Amino acid sequence: MDITLISKSFQTNTNGLGSYSKNLHESIKNNRNLNIRQISQNNTLIKLGQPATLFFSFVEIPLKMRNSDIYHALSPMESFYLDPKKSVVTILDFIPLFENTEETDKFKNFTKFFYEKAVKKSIKFEKK
Numbered sequence: 001m002d003i004t005l006i007s008k009s010f011q012t013n014t015n016g017l018g019s020y021s022k023n024l025h026e027s028i029k030n031n032r033n034l035n036i037r038q039i040s041q042n043n044t045l046i047k048l049g050q051p052a053t054l055f056f057s058f059v060e061i062p063l064k065m066r067n068s069d070i071y072h073a074l075s076p077m078e079s080f081y082l083d084p085k086k087s088v089v090t091i092l093d094f095i096p097l098f099e100n101t102e103e104t105d106k107f108k109n110f111t112k113f114f115y116e117k118a119v120k121k122s123i124k125f126e127k128k
Helices: 016-028 049-064 106-122
Strands: 002-007 035-038 069-073 087-091
Touching: 002 016, 016 035, 035 049, 049 106
Parallel strands: 002 035, 002 069, 069 087
Antiparallel strands: none
């Protein structure tokens, strides 16, 4: 079975999401019945801040996606292009929804807007 894990990071030194993603990958990578692929922002040209998050979510993920039996987005922001019938989304926190952003911080406002849309889409994914 082909499984694609999608996360901004699979490194423990980046943030909680990176640690969670790496630990998940480590716990399933030796299963011989699984062919696991990763899509991450670890090897991207744009690495820092809100512009990088938006670029990864809306440009890189669709370009890097290959046919897979199951997709697992490790954050709602990575779920926009996933088929709800063969995908899983992990929502680790809702902090981006409640962050107080300045009107002048356009990228944070865009990220907050899209994070809310992603959470709403994610909760509609098929449940089995």
